[in-house]
Amino acid sequence: MASVTLDNLTKNYGGGAINAVQNLDLEIADGEFLVLVGPSGCGKSTALRMIAGLEEITDGAVWIGDEFVNDVHPKDRDIAMVFQNYALYPHMTVYNNIAFALQLARVPKDEIDRRVREAAGILELDDYLKRRPGQLSGGQRQRVAMGRAIVRQPSVFLMDEPLSNLDAKLRVQMRAEIAALQHRLGVTTVYVTHDQVEAMTMGDRVALLKDGVLQQVDTPSRIYDVPANLFVAAFIGSPTMNLYQVDFLSGSGGEPSIRLGGSTLDLPKAVLAHRPGLARYVGKPIVAGIRPEDIRRAEDTGGAASIVGKAELLEALGSDMIAHLSIDARAVQVSSSDSLEGISATEVEGGSARCVARLSARSRIRLGDIVSVVFDRERFHFFDPETGEAIWN
Amino acid sequence: MAIVSLDGGRSDMAIRKYDREAVRRSRERRSRQRTLRHFSLHLLLILLLIVMLYPVIWMALSSLRPEDEIFGGLGLIPKTWTLQNYITGWFLFGDRTFGDFFINSFIIAGLAVVGNLVACSMAAYAFARLNFRLKWFWFALMLGSIMLPIHAQLIPQYIFFLRIGWVDTFLPLVLPKFLATDAFFVFLMVQFMRSLPPELEQAAMIDGASYWQRYWRIILPLSMPALVTTAVFTFINTYNDFFSQLIYLTNTDQMTVPVALRLFLDPSGGTSSFGGLFAMVLVSIGPVLGFFLASQRLLVRGIATQGFK
Numbered sequence: 180m181a182s183v184t185l186d187n188l189t190k191n192y193g194g195g196a197i198n199a200v201q202n203l204d205l206e207i208a209d210g211e212f213l214v215l216v217g218p219s220g221c222g223k224s225t226a227l228r229m230i231a232g233l234e235e236i237t238d239g240a241v242w243i244g245d246e247f248v249n250d251v252h253p254k255d256r257d258i259a260m261v262f263q264n265y266a267l268y269p270h271m272t273v274y275n276n277i278a279f280a281l282q283l284a285r286v287p288k289d290e291i292d293r294r295v296r297e298a299a300g301i302l303e304l305d306d307y308l309k310r311r312p313g314q315l316s317g318g319q320r321q322r323v324a325m326g327r328a329i330v331r332q333p334s335v336f337l338m339d340e341p342l343s344n345l346d347a348k349l350r351v352q353m354r355a356e357i358a359a360l361q362h363r364l365g366v367t368t369v370y371v372t373h374d375q376v377e378a379m380t381m382g383d384r385v386a387l388l389k390d391g392v393l394q395q396v397d398t399p400s401r402i403y404d405v406p407a408n409l410f411v412a413a414f415i416g417s418p419t420m421n422l423y424q425v426d427f428l429s430g431s432g433g434e435p436s437i438r439l440g441g442s443t444l445d446l447p448k449a450v451l452a453h454r455p456g457l458a459r460y461v462g463k464p465i466v467a468g469i470r471p472e473d474i475r476r477a478e479d480t481g482g483a484a485s486i487v488g489k490a491e492l493l494e495a496l497g498s499d500m501i502a503h504l505s506i507d508a509r510a511v512q513v514s515s516s517d518s519l520e521g522i523s524a525t526e527v528e529g530g531s532a533r534c535v536a537r538l539s540a541r542s543r544i545r546l547g548d549i550v551s552v553v554f555d556r557e558r559f560h561f562f563d564p565e566t567g568e569a570i571w572n
Numbered sequence: 573m574a575i576v577s578l579d580g581g582r583s584d585m586a587i588r589k590y591d592r593e594a595v596r597r598s599r600e601r602r603s604r605q606r607t608l609r610h611f612s613l614h615l616l617l618i619l620l621l622i623v624m625l626y627p628v629i630w631m632a633l634s635s636l637r638p639e640d641e642i643f644g645g646l647g648l649i650p651k652t653w654t655l656q657n658y659i660t661g662w663f664l665f666g667d668r669t670f671g672d673f674f675i676n677s678f679i680i681a682g683l684a685v686v687g688n689l690v691a692c693s694m695a696a697y698a699f700a701r702l703n704f705r706l707k708w709f710w711f712a713l714m715l716g717s718i719m720l721p722i723h724a725q726l727i728p729q730y731i732f733f734l735r736i737g738w739v740d741t742f743l744p745l746v747l748p749k750f751l752a753t754d755a756f757f758v759f760l761m762v763q764f765m766r767s768l769p770p771e772l773e774q775a776a777m778i779d780g781a782s783y784w785q786r787y788w789r790i791i792l793p794l795s796m797p798a799l800v801t802t803a804v805f806t807f808i809n810t811y812n813d814f815f816s817q818l819i820y821l822t823n824t825d826q827m828t829v830p831v832a833l834r835l836f837l838d839p840s841g842g843t844s845s846f847g848g849l850f851a852m853v854l855v856s857i858g859p860v861l862g863f864f865l866a867s868q869r870l871l872v873r874g875i876a877t878q879g880f881k
Contacts, residue, residue, distance in 0.1 A: 231778060253777050269794065
């Protein structure tokens with residue numbers, strides 16, 4: 180087991196024209212499961228490949244345990260990697276695929292046999308050892324790829340989107356299996372994915388990258404509840420957070436409120452106590468965010484001041500109903516592939532904006548209905564409209 | 573007419589009549605037309621096949637008739653059946669049988685196959701997977717050599733091999749193959765190896781495989797279709813190569829099948845043994861055909877993978 184430290188890790192292509200990874204600093208503790216997440220092309224796989232030694236490092240350093248490994252060959256880094264396409268050797272049996280690394284290391288045959296069978300036992304592959312990868316299902320291949328990694332008993336697992344080739348159901352199953360396996364083996368793991376559900380459910384901590392720049396690294400719940408900026412807020416969570424351009428106001432007694440379209444919503448004083456930085460924005464426009472699950476129907480909450488919207492799309496999921504309402508507000512859109520400058524306030528025709536609410540499955544709403552909803556005001560998120568950073572201090 | 577009407581007035585619309593007999597007649601007519609069309613097409617193809625195969629069939633049957641009957645007419649069926657031509661052809665060359673020439677041909681073709689497989693695959697691996705200075709220049713240069721006519725290389729090559737004393741040995745025919753001189757096969761394998769996912773090698777690299785182990789244990793087994801294609805075409809090309817073997821092998825000890833076949837004919841107007849020639853030509857087709865058929869399945873896969881036709 181070992182920790183992994185990335186110090187100012189940078190990767191440029193084309194003589195510096197393209198910055199795939201910029202000044203990435205990360206400390207991954209011994210035995211930790213860290214998920215690197217971000218949209219396509221954000222540099223997460225490049226970062227992983229630099230840890231593996233498959234990609235030359237432009238600047239910065241990688242440490243595995245106490246060893247500076249920038250110039251260490253991949254085979255000497257004591258790592259095992261699971262690739263997106265599994266990279267199983269198609270001409271070898273499952274047994275030989277798993278045993279390959281041990282054979283190369285000239286481990287005695289009976290020892291190889293013992294370890295391969297042990298790994299196969301853990302992954303329930305005992306019956307498939309004589310088959311070739313082509314004769315296995317997607318989930319079994321994925322298991323073989325895992326087997327190949329664990330049989331070496333490495334210090335670090337590196338996984339590059341290992342579940343992205345599986346169908347949705349199998350992905351859920353394998354997600355749980357990998358997380359359980361990692362927990363059981365206690366091996367430091369760096370896991371790359373673009374799937375936020377994987378990021379939220381599997382990792383001890385999540386590192387969110389965008390355009391090669393680390394946006395936030397924290398526990399899944401903190402990433403969700405305390406996003407560092409607009410990009411993180413918009414990227415994590417499904418349906419995505421509702422973001423509006425609002426005016427931040429302060430009454431004579433210091434009680435804060437926001438003007439959302441034509442409505443004024445009073446905020447509890449505690450909001451200002453938690454976010455003293457908001458005081459600087461009095462009378463100015465800011466970005467306010469509210470997650471769909473923090474919106475309820477007014478009739479369920481005893482008639483607090485509510486926002487009225489027209490139901491334009493209803494998605495009944497069985498457990499919940501996702502209601503897309505058009506309300507009187509100015510929406511802010513964050514394009515995930517653009518930079519933070521891509522934040523723009525867009526107005527839907529007639530001065531209305533989309534509001535996505537996760538309502539009870541038993542809500543009797545029909546398309547076109549006018550629905551009153553209430554925002555949980557303690558759960559608002561506030562962001563600077565210029566920088567996109569969350570407003571705290 | 574009145575079946576079950578679920579919806580009152582709609583029943584009239586739902587029930588339609590058609591003439592079953594007319595439908596049957598129409599179906600039979602179409603079937604007759606299709607049979608006729610297939611029959612005509614097959615007849616045409618069979619006629620074309622006969623035209624194309626006639627010389628071969630004629631040669632095969634002529635090898636089974638007496639020498640003096642061969643040019644007696646264009647008829648196919650021999651008046652007298654005999655295997656004498658095979659015996660004459662096989663033993664025509666005094667103390668040597670035709671089997672000796674087969675052995676020589678097999679040695680040369682076999683070594684050429686081994687040489688091309690080893691050398692071309694190594695060169696291809698380097699071009700496909702390794703990084704070295706001026707890689708694309710060397711690759712273009714190698715491809716350029718495909719376009720160089722063989723006749724332009726022949727004289728300087730001959731002089732070179734004559735100077736180093738290799739004429740009248742197998743070496744000029746075999747040794748260059750161990751130096752990856754068949755650029756086409758290098759190209760074929762480069763293209764094949766490039767189509768293999770790079771992650772396989774990266775996985776092997778992390779597993780601790782050296783360059784050699786990655787080439788030998790991962791890339792080479794997966795390139796089997798390209799290797800078989802190379803082996804089959806190298807064998808056929810070398811086995812059938814008359815020109816180089818004629819130039820470099822003048823001694824009967826080293827003589828190969830194509831060169832030996834020419835000896836049946838006397839260009840100066842003396843006696844030519846056409847019966848023996850035909851018989852030995854037929855015998856000499858055997859190994860090529862066998863080799864081709866044995867590797868046909870993999871060969872097709874190799875060609876299909878590469879998009880070569």
